[in-house]
Amino acid sequence: MDVFRQAVTPPEVLFVHAPYPGRLKFRAVPSSMFAAAGPFVVANRDRQATYLDPGSPTPEFYAHLESLLATGRVRALCISTSTAAIEETARIAATSSLLAPETLVIVGGPHENDIDNKSANRLPGVHLSIGGEASSALRNLLELYLSDNRTAEEFVRGLHPRNLTEADTCGTFTVASSCWPAGVEFDQGPSRFRDPRPLLIPENYPRFDVFSSPATIPLMVSRGCSYGRCTFCAEANRDGSVIRTSDYEWIARLADRAPEAALYFQDSIFPAGNDSSSELLPLLRNLGREWGCQVYLPTLTERRIAELADHGCTYLYTGIESGAPDVLEGIRKPKVQPRLVAERTRWIAKKGPRVGLSLMFGSMSTNGVVLENERSLNLTRDLTDAVRDTGVRIAGFYPNVQTVLPGTQLARGIAAAGQDLDFYTMPRAPIFDGLEDGGVGYNFLTVATPSANELSLAESIVATAKDIQHLGVCSW
Ligand code: B12
Structure with missing residues (x-):
């Protein structure tokens, strides 16, 4: 179990739990995002990956996010979202495409699991979205992208569904891309990451x-x-x-x-x-x-x-x-x-x-x-x-x-x-x-x-x- 740290300085990969735009009664640990990030973070300890969990969409949160993105050092931004927070997700993605157009934006979480009309096909600035048992696909996508010198735009344009099956993915998941007309469904056999034990814990x-x-x-x-x-x-x-x-x-x-x-x-x-x-x-x-x-x-x-x-x-x-x-x-x-x-x-x-x-x-x-x-x-x-x-x-x-x-x-x-x-x-x-x-x-x-x-x-x-x-x- 590794400690997953909150972002203070700009990381290479930034995870964000999209904030709830009403009066949030429970804060807890953003466990969906922790589950999604686990395999990537644990297998890539040499890369800097941290997260933000603002709870509410405060001006301070957006100011902090903007300051991290504006440095140009965040190569990938991974947003975990519920349906309730989907408009904040849209805003976070738009902020990224404005301030850091070279950053790869990936969306997932409870909304993406259950929606037919996938986020990458609906939200401007979202390059890819992954639903279902997403964690191994996310790890492989991030590894592919980070070992590549292309910009996010070039990477996504060059990405073909078969690239995902070539990599070591497991589980049943969907991937949608802003460059494909619809989401693609994958069944890569039993997922190693359905085991509910956490790979990451908070500070x-x-x-x-x-x-x-x-x-x-x-x-x-x-x-x-x-x-x-x-x-x-x-x-x-x-x-x-x-x-x-x-x-x-x-x-x-x-x-x-x-x-x-x-x-x-x-x-x-x-x-x-x-x-x-x-x-x-x-x-x-x-x-x-x-x-x-x-x-x-x-x-x-x-x-x-x-x-x-x-x-x-x-x-x-x-x-x-x-x-x-x-x-x-x-x-x-x-x-x-x-x-x-x-x-x-x-x-x-x-x-x-x-x-x-x-x-x-x-x-x-x-x-x-x-x-x-x-x-x-x-x-x-x-x-x-x-x-x-x-x-x-x-x-x-x-x-x-x-x-x-x-x-x-x-x-x-x-x-x-x-x-x-x-x-x-x-x-x-x-x-x-x-x-x-x-x-x-x-x-x-x-x-x-x-x-x-x-x-x-x-x-x-x-x-x-x-x-x-x-x-x-x-x-x-
Ligand atoms: C713990 C919990 C919370 C916690 C933590 C939130 C979180 N999602 O992490 C707290 C208390 C904060 C919370 C709040 C809310 N919650 Co809640 N919560 C849960 C609960 C019980 C467990 C989540 C979990 O860890 N599941 C286990 C993991 C492994 O599964 P998962 O969530 O599907 O995550 C996988 C994928 O979604 C994906 N994934 C997740 N994040 C990302 C990010 C990227 C980039 C990618 C690619 C993939 C990816 O990978 C994970 C591993 O495969 C679920 C119910 C459930 N049993 O799942 C409800 C659930 C997620 N919550 C729900 C709701 C409605 C809410 C609230 C709106 C309630 C409210 N009005 O206050 C708020 C929203 C807060 C927000 N900011 O949006 C709904 C969401 C439905 C929807 N379509 O949006 C659920 C599904 C309950 C339900 N059945 O209605 N919640």
Whole structure:
């Protein structure tokens, strides 16, 4: 595990985690970018590669970026972006082509994974974009480019898809080039880099205030989502689920790097199963740290809760979304019924871990019809009261507004219903700025011109969210 350092002086290869243009509630470690950069950075220790993770698109960030690019010393700029940050990505790429036209600009990350219309074909100044299991392709592209004397423009014009298969790439990924009409898909066999252990770690870990520890190490032991049916999430469409079955020893080494840190497993659903019980949990208990993970309530039995708590788990995070059965049905999470949520939180209450509960307001059916109404809002309020009545220790309720993301059933359904969503312009609904996943992107107010009813529903959502949130939000 190498330390990945933040950029102070201009590096040869600069990684940037594109900033979120709303009020970002969680900062953490930009783990997508760390995963993408790992193979290149570790195999090229003699080359200078550093990163920027500004969090928000502040003037200071852009001034720093400009000062690095203007030196002409940055040969490649690699941007990791979510869909929410896509306009900032466009700005970063445009800044680079203005100040450093010879710099190669590559884009990747969650947006590129899920979008059909690839970034290199849409954003001026982006030479290449890579989606999917991108890290080996990124390493090879960077190595090819850095060992070449041509400018970025010449390199990209001379690049042919077959150059990528000649190199030592692995995994399933897409590459799009500003010089090719569309993205090309590659399946280079099993990826060596699907192993969730990190190759790179940050200089410092942030604090996550659901834990009393001064720092928290975010990590994953699986890829993909084992439930994978929610209409609003694209994770099911990715790699499926891979679990390290026999080797968790790296977690102890990772924990040694930050002796006071808690551990937070940010897997979509923390994996259960024999190797988790016989290997991972004992290892975590032996570490003696606070730790937490994300769970899916319908599969969380009383025995499993006891097992997690007995092995030192102090925090469980889960999405309970709504108290209305028709909303739960419409987003394809029908099992997360209020009765089940109350039962499971009662079980958790008996064992002691704290819970973080995510709510999703303003849900739409897959053809874009708004399912939320005053009645469903009241049911959600009742649900949160029922949870409180169980006596479970609540770290926070996290209210979100449902945001349409590329690659989801929701996005496909809305497109099939005739609504054109362009995931390169992010509409704003400032009324939702205070929510977790809030004012940026397509939601029921921004997919089409909202009706008077929808505007008043938005106000009721904000009022309900404020009521529920009274316990305060914890943050990284
Ligand atoms: C940890 C996490 C965070 C962290 C770190 C962000 C990050 N992406 O690194 C924090 C807390 C900051 C965060 C914030 C947000 N997040 Co988040 N987050 C995650 C989470 C749980 C894990 C990410 C991860 O490490 N995955 C594992 C790695 C290995 O996979 P990967 O991310 O796909 O990365 C691979 C490729 O994308 C590629 N790649 C990544 N970067 C780059 C860069 C280049 C140049 C290249 C070529 C390739 C490349 O290589 C990697 C290895 O193959 C994912 C869900 C998930 N399970 O993935 C959501 C997820 C990425 N987040 C999501 C969202 C919506 C957000 C927020 C908008 C929420 C909000 N409103 O605040 C913000 C956006 C912040 C921002 N600046 O844009 C969505 C993104 C969907 C989308 N299409 O954009 C996801 C997918 C959750 C979901 N299913 O909805 N998040």
